[in-house]
Structures are given as structure tokens and as C-alpha cells.
Amino acid sequence: MLLYDTMARAKEPFVPRGDPITIYVCGITPYDTTHLGHAFTYVFYDTLIRYLRYRGHQTRYVQNVTDVDDDILRKSKELGIPWNELAAEQTRLYQEDMAALNVLPPDVFPRATQEIPGMIEIIEMLLRKGYAYRVDGNVYFEVKRDPSFGRLSGLHRSEMLPVANEMGNNPNDPRKKDPLDFVLWQESAPDEPEWPSPWGPGRPGWHIECSAMALRYLGETIDIHGGGSDLVFPHHESEIVQSENYTGRHPFVRYWVHTAMVYLGGKKMSKSLGNLVMVRELLSRFDGDSIRTLLLSHHHTEPWSYDELQLKEASTLAAFLARAAAGSARKLDRPAYQSDEGAVFLSAMEDDLDTPMALEALRQLAEKIQRGRVNGLPVPQARQLLRELAGVLGLMLG
Numbered sequence: 001m002l003l004y005d006t007m008a009r010a011k012e013p014f015v016p017r018g019d020p021i022t023i024y025v026c027g028i029t030p031y032d033t034t035h036l037g038h039a040f041t042y043v044f045y046d047t048l049i050r051y052l053r054y055r056g057h058q059t060r061y062v063q064n065v066t067d068v069d070d071d072i073l074r075k076s077k078e079l080g081i082p083w084n085e086l087a088a089e090q091t092r093l094y095q096e097d098m099a100a101l102n103v104l105p106p107d108v109f110p111r112a113t114q115e116i117p118g119m120i121e122i123i124e125m126l127l128r129k130g131y132a133y134r135v136d137g138n139v140y141f142e143v144k145r146d147p148s149f150g151r152l153s154g155l156h157r158s159e160m161l162p163v164a165n166e167m168g169n170n171p172n173d174p175r176k177k178d179p180l181d182f183v184l185w186q187e188s189a190p191d192e193p194e195w196p197s198p199w200g201p202g203r204p205g206w207h208i209e210c211s212a213m214a215l216r217y218l219g220e221t222i223d224i225h226g227g228g229s230d231l232v233f234p235h236h237e238s239e240i241v242q243s244e245n246y247t248g249r250h251p252f253v254r255y256w257v258h259t260a261m262v263y264l265g266g267k268k269m270s271k272s273l274g275n276l277v278m279v280r281e282l283l284s285r286f287d288g289d290s291i292r293t294l295l296l297s298h299h300h301t302e303p304w305s306y307d308e309l310q311l312k313e314a315s316t317l318a319a320f321l322a323r324a325a326a327g328s329a330r331k332l333d334r335p336a337y338q339s340d341e342g343a344v345f346l347s348a349m350e351d352d353l354d355t356p357m358a359l360e361a362l363r364q365l366a367e368k369i370q371r372g373r374v375n376g377l378p379v380p381q382a383r384q385l386l387r388e389l390a391g392v393l394g395l396m397l398g
Contacts, residue, residue: 001055003224003349004301006232006256007152011352014255020058023049026210026235027109029066031075032088034097035276036306037262037269041228043292044259044295044300044353046103046394048224051349054392062217064210067113068203070168073192083193084113097279100288102394108217109150111205116195118212119204122246123184131245135175137187137200138172141207143180144242152256153233164234168206184208200361207238211252215243220250226257230268260298262304277306282351289322289395290315296355296393317363322398324366325386327379339382341365345372345389355393362390 002011025045028038042063046173049059067087076083095105123139126132131145143149150160161179165171171179171184183205194201214222225236236256243252261268264275282291294314298304341361348357365386372379390397 002352003255003257004352006258023061023224024222025063026231027063027065028094029069030087031072033090033094036278039279040262040295041259042103043295043376050392061106064146064213066110067111100283101292102288102396110213115212118216119208121382122196125246125314137202138175139185140181141184141242149241149383152237194291211239211243220247222253224255224257229258229260259300260303272273286315289318293318321366324369325383327383342385
């Protein structure tokens with residue numbers, strides 16, 4: 001099986017270390033969920049896990065919730081509700097949306113606010129090793145201490161700062177040695193939540209949260225780590241240096257797998273721009289299979305723009321597959337029905353989860369079933385294969 005590895009910048013053969021295969025995906029910051037960009041990432045990872053299990057592997061999947069963050073605090077003030085109530089409600093809505101898209105829940109779904117002791121432990125070690133420094137109640141990672149910083153994104157130093165600033169970095173913080181140094185722990189403002197620490201009351205930085213949760217639940221080296229491609233820098237870049245310098249430079253991640261951005265009106269779909277297509281609104285007009293089919297009709301490495309005409313076409317295809325699969329669900333003896341379409345499906349999935357090609361194989365198999373019905377030929381084994389392979393893609397088919 002080939003997977004596109006962001007670090008290698010190429011498709012690489014995926015060779016598991018053993019079972020379970022460990023997978024960590026950066027989850028939501030719950031203040032305005034769930035948009036189609038979220039769904040594209042989490043449906044892809046759900047499909048990857050389903051396929052790995054179909055191949056006979058066990059998996060252990062961790063997806064976090066960043067339930068304290070500048071954006072959550074800002075939004076809670078705008079709405080006039082407590083930050084933790086906003087985070088809890090938005091997390092609940094996200095879980096409902098994922099269930100409607102037939103996304104399996106992760107094995108572990110930790111909240112950042114419940115993992116702060118682990119973050120403090122990592123920060124203390126980074127301070128002792130000299131990779132971090134304290135100024136007043138803040139602690140920073142000193143990026144110049146690790147020359148490998150930047151190897152995931154491939155960005156030159158001159159390119160890093162503008163990207164980091166767009167993602168919340170404060171280059172004008174007078175306590176920093178370098179504008180690129182990132183926060184591990186920060187003093188809380190008087191009206192912000194705070195937790196005790198050796199450096200005074202405060203709250204964790206963004207990047208340390210994921211390192212702490214990944215290391216706790218999956219160990220020092222993870223098989224697959226991912227999220228949206230907008231997280232490559234600075235978030236995942238920062239995770240690497242703080243994690244590897246904490247553990248003693250054990251490789252943090254074996255394969256970095258990212259999903260491309262979803263656009264609307266020529267601009268990346270994002271909360272900050274407000275150009276969001278919300279899954280909940282789409283679910284009021286289309287079923288989960290239709291939305292999932294739309295998402296899987298795009299390769300996970302290729303950016304795409306939302307178009308409702310595409311969603312209607314996906315809905316038509318999902319309904320066609322469901323009609324073809326309809327009939328007795330009686331379990332048939334193996335070997336299952338063999339077909340060229342089945343071979344094409346498996347070949348597509350082996351090639352970096354080419355879900356558009358896999359969907360096309362299902363469409364052709366469904367056409368064969370319909371032709372068989374018209375000609376009075378028995379098709380129960382073909383229906384069984386269609387249901388089985390559609391299930392690998394997470395399609396319920398009615």
C-alpha cells in the first residue's frame with residue numbers, strides 16, 4: 001500500500017511496525033463546527049482506518065479536541081457564554097455530524113484541558129535539556145536550538161514567520177529571543193481560564209497539547225499522523241521538535257499524511273474568513289451517504305472547491321449504488337463474487353487511497369448488477385461484493 005508522505009514529498013510504501021497501527025489526527029477547535037473542510041479530513045481518515053481493518057490490521061486511533069484556545073475565548077465573549085460551555089456544545093454537535101456521515105468514533109478522544117499534567121511534564125523536560133526558556137510566567141521553545149526545524153514543511157526561514165503569524169504567532173512579543181520561538185506555556189489574562197504550573201497560573205500553548213496527547217496514548221513513535229495541510233506549519237513542525245527533543249530524538253512520526261484544503265468562491269474555506277459550508281445545513285437537504293460520496297470523489301491530496309452541483313451528482317450516485325445493492329442481505333459463502341471492478345477498487349485503495357477511482361469501480365459494478373437484473377441473471381454475490389466494498393468507504397447504501 002502506498003501513502004503520500006508529506007515529509008518524503010512522495011508516495012511511500014506503508015510498512016506497519018505491527019498491530020495495532022497507531023494513528024493520531026489533529027481534531028477540532030470547537031467554536032464553530034462542523035464545516036465541510038473538517039468533514040473532508042475526518043471522512044478521509046475514517047476511510048483509511050476502515051481500509052486498514054479490511055486488510056486485517058488492528059488500529060488505535062486518537063483524535064484530540066483543542067477545547068481551550070484563543071478563538072474559543074474570543075467566541076465565548078462574543079456570545080456571552082462561558083468558554084467551557086461553548087466548547088462542550090460545539091464538540092457535541094461535531095460528534096453528531098460525524099455520526100450522520102457514518103464516521104466511526106476514535107478509540108481515544110481526549111480533551112486538551114484534561115491532559116495538562118502531561119504537557120507540564122514535557123515542558124519541564126525541555127527546560128532541563130535547554131530547548132526551552134522561561135520569561136516571567138511564559139515558557140517558549142527556542143527553535144534555533146534544533147536545526148531540523150522546518151524539515152517537514154520545507155520552508156525557508158524567511159517564509160516561516162508570515163505563515164506562523166497567520167496561525168496566531170505573536171512576532172512582537174518582547175519576551176521572545178526570536179520571533180519564531182513558540183509558546184509552550186503562557187500566563188492567562190485576568191478574564192481567562194488558568195491552571196497551576198511551576199511557572200505560575202496559566203494555560204498551555206497550542207502545539208504542546210497534541211504532543212502530550214499523542215505521546216501519552218500512542219507512545220514515542222506514531223505510525224501515521226495527520227490533519228489538514230494547513231497544520232503542516234507551524235503546528236506539526238513544532239510538534240516534531242518538541243516531541244523528539246523530549247523523548248531523546250526518537251522519530252516522532254513514521255508517515256505524515258495530510259488532507260488538502262477545501263475552497264469556496266476561490267478562497268480556502270475557514271472560520272476566520274467566514275466562508276463556511278456547514279455539514280449540518282447540508283444534512284438538512286442531503287443524506288449522509290450523499291455528502292460522504294461527494295467528499296470521497298476528491299483525492300485527499302488535491303485541493304477542490306465546493307459546488308452544490310457536485311453534491312447533487314454525488315447524491316445521484318449514492319442513490320444508484322443503494323438501488324443496485326438492494327435485495328437480500330443473506331451472507332453468502334466465500335469466495336465472494338469476483339469481478340474486474342473489485343480488482344480495480346482494491347488497486348485504487350492501495351494507491352494512496354484513490355477514492356475517486358474506487359467510487360468509479362463501485363459505479364461500474366452497480367451498472368453490471370443492473371444489467372444482470374434486466375437480463376434475468378442472478379446477482380446476489382455481486383450485490384454482496386458491492387455492499388462489502390461500499391462499506392470500506394463507509395457508505396451505508398440505505
